[in-house]
Amino acid sequence: MFVSGGKLPEAEVKITVLHKPFLCHRKSKYGDILLVHHEGYLQNGTKFHSSYSQGDKQPVWFTLGIKEVIKGWDKGLQGMCAGEKRRLVVPPALAYGKEGKGKIPPESTLTFNIEVMEIRNGPRSHESFQEMDLNDDWKLSKDEVKEYLRKEFQRHGYPPNDTHHEQMVEDIFKKEDENEDGFISSREFTYKHDEL
Numbered sequence: 001m002f003v004s005g006g007k008l009p010e011a012e013v014k015i016t017v018l019h020k021p022f023l024c025h026r027k028s029k030y031g032d033i034l035l036v037h038h039e040g041y042l043q044n045g046t047k048f049h050s051s052y053s054q055g056d057k058q059p060v061w062f063t064l065g066i067k068e069v070i071k072g073w074d075k076g077l078q079g080m081c082a083g084e085k086r087r088l089v090v091p092p093a094l095a096y097g098k099e100g101k102g103k104i105p106p107e108s109t110l111t112f113n114i115e116v117m118e119i120r121n122g123p124r125s126h127e128s129f130q131e132m133d134l135n136d137d138w139k140l141s142k143d144e145v146k147e148y149l150r151k152e153f154q155r156h157g158y159p160p161n162d163t164h165h166e167q168m169v170e171d172i173f174k175k176e177d178e179n180e181d182g183f184i185s186s187r188e189f190t191y192k193h194d195e196l
Ligand SMILES: [Ca+2]
Pocket: 133, 134, 135, 136, 137, 138, 139, 140, 141, 144
């Protein structure tokens, strides 16, 4: 089966910083919303995607750390400055795994060149808590979080997508609502465990 005979790659992202801006006001962290341009390559060098030249040629927004993107991005795009460029080499376990996806064959190690254009407060930032807590009771309901996501997406020019938002809300509560009372308290929100 394993014709290559090579040893299996470890599930780690290899990060190379290609460009670091001189000024860096803040660094990307879990829960931020990032605007990125990205190019993806297969191991044989074939480019399978480029946001610079394909589709509407626009960079894309996503939330860091909530599995909205492949795990390799969630791991590899932490601590970045706006304007920074990185190359990520992502093993299949942190990308599309055994199944592959579209143009990406199964068990592919992928290389991405990623440029962070902008970083904004996502649903998990301290600054966002009060903005999200619409009834000022110092805890966040699922509806409040969902409303916040809806507004953030609209602000960035995306149509609201209830199914997507509900999934994001479920992911957020699974991680944040430690005592499972259906609310994220300010304490649960503030004392977040920064894995990685
Ligand atoms: Ca509330």
